Amino acid sequence: MLQIQDRLQTALSDRYDLQREIGRGGMATVYLAQDLKHRRPVALKILHPHLAANVGAERFQREVEIAARLNHPHILTLIDSGEANGFLYYVMPYVHGESLRGRLTRERQLSLEEALRIALQVASALGYAHGQGVVHRDIKPENVMLHEGEAMVTDFGICKALSAGGGEKLTQTGMAIGTPAYMSPEQASDDRELDGRSDLYSLGCMLYETLAGVPPFTGPTAQAIILKRFTEPVPSIRAIRSSIPEAVERVLGRALARNPSDRFSTAAEFAQALAWQSGVPTPVGADPTVVPVQQPPGKSIAVLPFADMSPQKDQDYFCEGIAEEIINALTKIHALRVASRSSAFAFKGKGQDIRRVGEQLGVGTVLEGSVRKAGTRLRITAQLINVSDGYHVWSERYDRELEDVFAVQDEIAENIVRALRLVLTEQERRAIEKPRTENVQAYEYYLRARQLLSQFHEKGLQFARRMFSRAIELDPNFVPAHAGVADCSSFLYMYWDASEANLEQANAASGRALELGPQVAEAHASRGLALTLSKQYEDAEREFEAAVLLDPKLFEAHYFYARACFQQGKLEEAARWFERASVVRPEDFQAPSLLGTTYFGLGREEAARAVLRRALQIAEKHLEFNPGDVRAWYHGALMQIRLGKIEKGREWADQALALDPDDSAVLYNVACAYALLGEADRALDCLKHGVQNGFGHREWIENDPDLYSLRELPRFQSILHDM
Numbered sequence: 001m002l003q004i005q006d007r008l009q010t011a012l013s014d015r016y017d018l019q020r021e022i023g024r025g026g027m028a029t030v031y032l033a034q035d036l037k038h039r040r041p042v043a044l045k046i047l048h049p050h051l052a053a054n055v056g057a058e059r060f061q062r063e064v065e066i067a068a069r070l071n072h073p074h075i076l077t078l079i080d081s082g083e084a085n086g087f088l089y090y091v092m093p094y095v096h097g098e099s100l101r102g103r104l105t106r107e108r109q110l111s112l113e114e115a116l117r118i119a120l121q122v123a124s125a126l127g128y129a130h131g132q133g134v135v136h137r138d139i140k141p142e143n144v145m146l147h148e149g150e151a152m153v154t155d156f157g158i159c160k161a162l163s164a165g166g167g168e169k170l171t172q173t174g175m176a177i178g179t180p181a182y183m184s185p186e187q188a189s190d191d192r193e194l195d196g197r198s199d200l201y202s203l204g205c206m207l208y209e210t211l212a213g214v215p216p217f218t219g220p221t222a223q224a225i226i227l228k229r230f231t232e233p234v235p236s237i238r239a240i241r242s243s244i245p246e247a248v249e250r251v252l253g254r255a256l257a258r259n260p261s262d263r264f265s266t267a268a269e270f271a272q273a274l275a276w277q278s279g280v281p282t283p284v285g286a287d288p289t290v291v292p293v294q295q296p297p298g299k300s301i302a303v304l305p306f307a308d309m310s311p312q313k314d315q316d317y318f319c320e321g322i323a324e325e326i327i328n329a330l331t332k333i334h335a336l337r338v339a340s341r342s343s344a345f346a347f348k349g350k351g352q353d354i355r356r357v358g359e360q361l362g363v364g365t366v367l368e369g370s371v372r373k374a375g376t377r378l379r380i381t382a383q384l385i386n387v388s389d390g391y392h393v394w395s396e397r398y399d400r401e402l403e404d405v406f407a408v409q410d411e412i413a414e415n416i417v418r419a420l421r422l423v424l425t426e427q428e429r430r431a432i433e434k435p436r437t438e439n440v441q442a443y444e445y446y447l448r449a450r451q452l453l454s455q456f457h458e459k460g461l462q463f464a465r466r467m468f469s470r471a472i473e474l475d476p477n478f479v480p481a482h483a484g485v486a487d488c489s490s491f492l493y494m495y496w497d498a499s500e501a502n503l504e505q506a507n508a509a510s511g512r513a514l515e516l517g518p519q520v521a522e523a524h525a526s527r528g529l530a531l532t533l534s535k536q537y538e539d540a541e542r543e544f545e546a547a548v549l550l551d552p553k554l555f556e557a558h559y560f561y562a563r564a565c566f567q568q569g570k571l572e573e574a575a576r577w578f579e580r581a582s583v584v585r586p587e588d589f590q591a592p593s594l595l596g597t598t599y600f601g602l603g604r605e606e607a608a609r610a611v612l613r614r615a616l617q618i619a620e621k622h623l624e625f626n627p628g629d630v631r632a633w634y635h636g637a638l639m640q641i642r643l644g645k646i647e648k649g650r651e652w653a654d655q656a657l658a659l660d661p662d663d664s665a666v667l668y669n670v671a672c673a674y675a676l677l678g679e680a681d682r683a684l685d686c687l688k689h690g691v692q693n694g695f696g697h698r699e700w701i702e703n704d705p706d707l708y709s710l711r712e713l714p715r716f717q718s719i720l721h722d723m
Contacts, residue, residue: 012084016044016091032094041094042079045155046087060088070132073335074125076145076152095152100141100210108213112244115210118144120271121151122203124334127267129156130196137194139202140182141209150299150335180222181215182206185258188226197260200270204255211248212240216256230258248274268552272580299420300363302339303327305348306380309372319371320345321447322380322409326367329413331553336420339363340555341454343587346625358387365393367416376402382412384419394419403440437481442474446481453488456631457663458496458694461488479517483526486510490529495665498696498723506530514543521551525560532564535699540564555585566594569703571601589619593635596642601705612639630659634669638706641676649673657686664695672706683707684715691719698723 012018016033023030028045035042047060061081068078080091100118103110110118122144129136136143136156145152180188184201187194209215216234219225234256238244251273257263264270303326306319323345330338339361347357358366369382383395394415398408437443449467452460465488471481486509493502510530513523528543544564547557562577578595582588592615599608619636622629633656640649653673660666667690674683687701687710698720701707710716 007085007087010085012044012089015080016042018044033091035091043092043094044089045091046089049086064090066134070129070134070156072125072128074121074151074153075129075156076154078156092154095145095147097145097147100144100146100151100206103146104141104210104213109241110210112211112248115207116248116274118146118151118210119203119207120274122153122206123200123267123271123274125151125153126196126199126203127271130199130267135194135196136199136202137187138179138182139199139206140179141206142179144206180225181217183226183229184260185226185229186260188229195260196267197263197265200255200264200267201257201260203267203270204252208234208237208252208256211244212237214240272583299335300337300339301330301365301367301384301416301420302344302358302361302363303330303367304357304369305345306368306382307370309370309379311374315371315373317448317451318373318444320348320451322371322405323367323369324450325409326412326416329409330416332551333417334553337363340585340587342622342626346622353390354385355387355390358385363387365420367412369412373402378402378405378408380405380408380412382415384416405440405443406438437471437475437478439475439478442471442478442481445471445474446478446484449481449484449488453484456491457660458492461492461496464488465492477516479513479520479523482509482513482516483520483522486513486526486530490526490533493533494695494697495668496663496694498694503530503533507534519550521547521554521557524550525554525557528557528564529560532560532567537564537568553584555581555588555591558584559591562591562594563700566598566703567697567699571598571703574598575602587618589615589622589632589635592618593639596639597705600642601708609643612642615639616643628659630656630663630666633659634666634673637673638669638676641673646677650677662689662693664690664693666690667693668695668697668701672704675707675709678709680710680713683710684713684719687716688719691723696723 012033015036017036019032019034021029022032022043028047031044031046033042033044034040061083064078064081068081071077076092076095078090078092082089122139126136126139134156136153138155139153143154145154182202182205184194184198187198205215205217216237217225217228217232219228234253237249237252238246251270254273255263255270264273303323305323308315308319324341327338327341327344330336343361347360354366354368358364364387366385366387367382368385369380372379378398378400380398380400381396382398384393385391386393396412396415398404398411400408437446445467449464449471452464452467465485468481468484468488471478472485475481486506489502489506489509493499493506507530510523510527513520514527517523524543524547528540528547531537531540531543541561541564544557544561547554548561551557558577558581562574562581565571565574565577575595575598578591578598581591582595585591592611596608596612596615599605599611616636616639619632619639623632623636626632633652637649637652637656640646640652650673653670656666657670667686671683671686671690674680674686677683687707701720701723707716
């Protein structure tokens, strides 16, 4: 063995210094080596000679080059590969930590929380790789490294390279391209045309083992294991570990389906099903069990609104805008959990200890800062604080000209990435540098408009639309401003003024936003909403799907898509998208509130109550800091009534009406509350008043399960007729 290492060292002496062997598997021997050019430790893997002879250097290099393009926070990147003196090798960063196999050898079983967290991270890596056309083919605990609480998938592309070279069939010793205990049935059948569902089967086997302590199928030989996979059902994991929730067992059962068409179709869908076990509502048809999964504390952040230190104290909109822009940038980073704007901004002016704020928001770090703006001069301070001990992780002061505000925002986001040791994909790096206007005055109007838009009432939306329009006058190519005009017009049409003028403006502005920014997710989401109001549903769905593809974390894309499906009476699809919206923004109460309504409409009452219990907790917490938010009162009223808290529901409905008695959105939702209470006359009075005041969402009224009890009443039919 030393002779082989000596030969390797001689062949690679100009690039790597081999230090010691650190691992050995069925495909390769792993050495700790020093990268002489970059002065860094690396893991250098040498293919076993018989495999190297089978595959050939040219084909191996071609397949590995495809995998080397993968760049994802949960993928250990291939940084080099080649042939040296007859040896085929590939190189990855050396990770301080241990493999999942090492962890299981020590502990045998992981906690449910940790097992799900690792599975979600691996699913994230697989989803990204599958999107790039790369199937791993050998997902197993040996190929997952644990580094600072994060799972990193290794050896992408290697199994494909060996298979392409005419790799071995299964043998009595279990040697195979792939690992029998984790291999999908189609891979075991030597089906070379594998797709991502094969990896999901392997991930299901790995998750099963982390929970049960053994893979789902075991045996003395490779053939025995494979035979069980084809002839026996998946053993019940709850028979091995009774504390595992039934919902998790059902997810595993689907992931381990023998036929690929019966499994989850994508890694995102698999992750979605698991994510419901992480403290968010359960998906359609699943058990409403909720299992909290702790996020790594150093990978989560809340951005508080910056304090206004300007002499006139008139820059509140600017301070909020800078914080919101940083939130929007950080939200694009997959490995970072970011508290929503509404949750973080609830602490504005409260003067609470940062550690207490971080604990309440459930994050590991908090960014706070201040802005002093005088004329064209700008001073911005920012400090990133560790919640666990209150110490500064990073801080900086920027004294710049006002026109440098965009560069300052980018620098703050980049410093946060460095401070938290996040690894960005190229797509994420481009996303946090999203295009903005170069006109600072246009940007100021845009920030004023965003602040008004967030208040979500009629006059605020009208003023916001004017501010967005002023921004467009100064910069006609300002995509987010065009999308802002479209959204204001759409919301006004939906809730307060169902006029053709609003609908036309929503269509024109969203069309222009999309024309100027075809790669901007917000433009597609705004266009989808406008098309929904015009009843162009198929076109709207295409826009929502494009928005989700461009930015999977854009809440509005999922939420508007769900509402579009609800509006058409497509409750199954609406439920799916409300579920996804709830995952994207777990602090939001509106999506799970409407999800509960949708579940009731589908007759899934147990799942509906589970969703609403959690949504009500969110609404109650929100109202502690935002007692004037009428939306929380009327959504909460509906949830209270659905959960059997009749008097509390009536009180909350009355409170919403007292706060804004002529607002058509309030009137509509209070009408729903009274309908659920069986008070038909009061419900119809509110509904009629709301429609007279501008509520123009006829299709919503027709398909809302909350109003089912009113459908046959003549007054209800008359209201619909007059719309």
